Amino acid sequence: GENVEQHPSTLSVQEGDSAVIKCTYSDSASNYFPWYKQELGKGPQLIIDIRSNVGEKKDQRIAVTLNKTAKHFSLHITETQPEDSAVYFCAAKTPGTYKYIFGTGTRLKVLA
Amino acid sequence: DAGVIQSPRHEVTEMGQEVTLRCKPISGHDYLFWYRQTMMRGLELLIYFNNNVPIDDSGMPEDRFSAKMPNASFSTLKIQPSEPRDSAVYFCASSFDRVVTEAFFGQGTRLTVV
Numbered sequence: 001g002e003n004v005e006q007h008p009s010t011l012s013v014q015e016g017d018s019a020v021i022k023c024t025y026s027d028s029a030s031n032y033f034p035w036y037k038q039e040l041g042k043g044p045q046l047i048i049d050i051r052s053n054v055g056e057k058k059d060q061r062i063a064v065t066l067n068k069t070a071k072h073f074s075l076h077i078t079e080t081q082p083e084d085s086a087v088y089f090c091a092a093k094t095p096g097t098y099k100y101i102f103g104t105g106t107r108l109k110v111l112a
Numbered sequence: 113d114a115g116v117i118q119s120p121r122h123e124v125t126e127m128g129q130e131v132t133l134r135c136k137p138i139s140g141h142d143y144l145f146w147y148r149q150t151m152m153r154g155l156e157l158l159i160y161f162n163n164n165v166p167i168d169d170s171g172m173p174e175d176r177f178s179a180k181m182p183n184a185s186f187s188t189l190k191i192q193p194s195e196p197r198d199s200a201v202y203f204c205a206s207s208f209d210r211v212v213t214e215a216f217f218g219q220g221t222r223l224t225v226v
Contacts, residue, residue: 034214034215036217041219042219042220043116043203043205043217043218043219043220044155044203044217045217046214046215046216049214089154089155097168098143098145098160098162098167098207099157099160099168100145100157100215101157102147102154102155103154104154105154105155
């Protein structure tokens with residue numbers, strides 16, 4: 001089955017700097033890669049997603065890139081702000097199932 | 113829409129007791145998922161339903177865990193008997209039946225078994 005690895009587990013950046021979180025997946029058939037943000041005491045919320053027929057997607061300060069050959073995808077947050085501090089999860093979904101396999105999470109701290 | 117609604121938000125119970133977690137998915141969603149979140153194992157998929165039918169329960173850890181979805185607007189996850197190692201945050205999520213679609217998560221139930 002699908003396996004998703006996520007790095008780093010913790011990340012601290014200065015406000016205004018960029019943050020990059022990386023994930024790799026094992027099943028080359030996976031075709032949907034969402035990123036979720038989880039704030040303290042809340043459930044994960046989708047912040048951006050990418051499908052396997054797209055190499056990059058951007059939404060304001062956040063962007064996701066996908067390298068299908070290498071089977072990895074990354075989340076980029078530019079001009080980080082204190083409110084970006086949270087735990088971020090990547091996930092992958094394989095066609096024919098509705099199982100979202102999540103990475104282990106990255107705790108991002110943006111230092112003011 | 114109020115989103116996915118879970119109850120209770122917090123549950124503290126004694127080892128050996130039965131625990132029932134509840135979930136109301138977003139109206140119109142065809143898929144419902146139960147996840148367990150712990151520091152050690154992250155987000156684990158326990159079971160998911162399509163149109164109220166369990167599709168994959170391979171993530172259910174033991175026979176002590178059971179889940180039902182009697183109708184499109186309600187699901188339960190039951191642990192009987194509960195053990196301290198079941199302590200975790202349990203999330204319910206729902207999504208549409210589309211090729212690619214996001215899953216919407218509830219606020220979670222924090223379960224503590226003492």
